[in-house]
Amino acid sequence: MGTAERREAPEDSGTVRGTTTRPDAAVVERAAPASGRREAGGRGGGAAGRETQGASAGRTAYRPLWVEEPARRRRLPxxxxxxxxxxxxxxxxxxxxxxxxxxxxxxxxxxxxxxxxxxxxxxxxxxxxxxxxxxxxxxxxxxxxxxxxxxxxxxxxxxxxxxxxxxxxxAQRAQARIRRRGGAGQLSHP
Missing domain, CATH: 1.10.287 (Helix Hairpins)
Known part of the structure; x- marks a missing residue:
């Protein structure tokens, strides 16, 4: 079917159809984690099996290009x-x-x-x-x-x-002490 496949949109009315692009096998191969290279079902285990599985699920999981790490040193002033x-x-x-x-x-x-x-x-x-x-x-x-x-x-x-x-x-302790005594010790009240 080429690089584009037709599928139904996830809307309520089944009349609207959208076009999505399907990733190449090499892109899917690079995007797959190293531990998930073989499928558990015993199917081919190659890129084609993952590609059909990704297409049937509606989306393909991709790894990010980079992972942000906290800085080791503080920024210069x-x-x-x-x-x-x-x-x-x-x-x-x-x-x-x-x-x-x-x-x-x-x-x-x-x-x-x-x-x-x-x-x-x-x-x-x-x-x-x-x-x-x-x-x-x-x-x-x-x-x-x-x-x-x-x-x-x-x-x-x-x-x-x-x-x-x-x-x-x-000063705060002195004020608290005066308040506890009920104002005793003050010469005049405000």
Missing amino acids: DPVRTAAVRAVLLIAVTLIQAMVALLCTLAESWLAFPMVISSVVSTIAATWAALDVWVTRQVWNQRHGVVSMPSSTARALRRERRQARRQERS
């Missing part, structure tokens, strides 16, 4: 990622310029000298960009509490937050 992208672009441009300078030198072109000069400047800029990634990462870690060293400003911020929480809890 935005400033660090921006610096890294900038560094990668500058390094790529530097490598292209170095290659063009080499080819121009081998071809004895007049463009060799300007390309060598520009590739030297680009090398300095790419080194600066790579250092910028490192510095940006260190600054972000220092400010957001990832590094736990005595000189870390994040440690001082955490200490201040802990003291504020302690003061808030002690």
Whole structure:
């Protein structure tokens, strides 16, 4: 019957008919799981048996193309990622310029000298960009509490937050104690 087969639509009225495409045997073979290669009924066990079984059931089970897995590492912070992208672009441009300078030198072109000069400047800029990634990462870690060293400003911020929480809890306990006593201890009532 070719690549298309006619079947009735699953609607109430049997008069409407639709056209569906039937998967090729190779597609069905790839889509079938490794454990289900042979059918239990003892029929041919090949792609044709599964194909007729899939067509009779109305649909064929396919495996997804990929399975999403959770990330192993956390995403880089935005400033660090921006610096890294900038560094990668500058390094790529530097490598292209170095290659063009080499080819121009081998071809004895007049463009060799300007390309060598520009590739030297680009090398300095790419080194600066790579250092910028490192510095940006260190600054972000220092400010957001990832590094736990005595000189870390994040440690001082955490200490201040802990003291504020302690003061808030002690104020709440004092208010609860006053309420339990029925207002005793207050100089005036609001």
